[in-house]
Amino acid sequence: MPNITVNPTRMELTRLKGKLRTAQRGHKLLKDKRDELMKQFLDTVREVRALRQEVEEELMTVHGAFTVASALMSSQALEQALLDPKQSVKLTQTTKNIMSVNVPVYDFQTQTRSDADIYPYGFAATSGELDTAVDALGKVFRKMLKLAEVEKSAQLMAEEIEKTRRRVNALEYVVIPNTQDAIRYITMKLDENDRATTTRLMKVKDMLLQQSIEEQRQRDAEVLERFREA
Template sequence: MPSTTINPTRMELTRLKGRLKTAQRGHKLLKDKRDELMKQFMDVIRENRSLRRRVEEGLMRAHGSFTVAAALMSPEMLEQSLLYPKQSVELDMTFQNIMSVDVPKYEFRTSSQDPGEIYPYGFAQTSGELDDAVDAMSQVFQDMLKLAEIEKTSQLLAEEIEKTRRRVNALEYVKIPEMQENIKYITMKLDENERANTIRLMKVKDMLLKEAIEDRRAENARAAKVFRASGEAPQEV
């Protein structure tokens, strides 16, 4: 029995069959999209794991070097050395489409390509450990930016996977079974109406045939009476 009131007509049956065909095609496309999104998501997760490990190792190296430099230099000298950076960075963000999901792509460039520009201080009053710390931070910066890009991508893909999964489940367990049940109901109603019409036609045919037989018998009876009255043998009609 359908959950909603529907009109059991052939036009409604044709419309529901068209909707069912479209829903089944959409269900297959959404399942393919979900599977491909899961594949892309797993690739991103594996890349994120290795990149996070590399970033954590680089940050640990930089932190260790800064700790040694802070022990060897006075706080005032350390703060003064890092107070005015010489190098500036420009960050550009574009978008890449992955299965209808726009994920960010980060790119940065420095104002100078000279590797020595990353040190905003002279080497006379600072320790070598500070140089190692600044160099480690400059190397890990690009990995950190890539990690931010990968984590945002994984977040957007996870949200799209969840939305696609809900749509697939809604079609598979709600919409398609409901339309199939409605089609079954309308088909049964139409078959029942057709059988009822056939029975009515047969009854009408039987009534007409019975009426024709009775008319023939009455006509034969009248003919026999006329022939008896005229003295002639009645002829079979």
């Protein structure tokens, strides 16, 4: 007996067969989507791990250089050197579609292309370690932005994988089995009705045949009676 209430009619059977075909096609497409998303997700996670390791190592370099520069320069001189930034940054965001998931794409552009324009101070009164720290920070900032982009992509793909997994399980363990049960139930009922109809027709045929035989016997008896009287 199916878990859903159905009318055992041929029209309902046709509708359910169409629903089953659609559910099976959807199940296959969603499984393919889930598998491809999982592949993309794992590649993204590996990229996140590699980028994070690079960023952490370069941030340690920046921290070490700033620490040495702080030791070699007074706090007032260090603050004055970094007070007025020379380079401006423009950040734009677009999206790209990965298996129906819109992931962010960040574009980082500086006001000028020259790497020398990142130093907002003169070199005479500052430490060389400060130059190293500023240069390393400018480079690691791009990687940090890329890391944020990739991590957000991984998060969005993980959410989509979970949604797709739930849909696949709903189709595989609920919709398709219930529809198959309903089809079997209707088919069984229609077969029972066909057998019952066949049985009734056979009984009617037997009754009509028996009636015909009785009528023929009666006519034969009447003819024989008239023959005797003659």
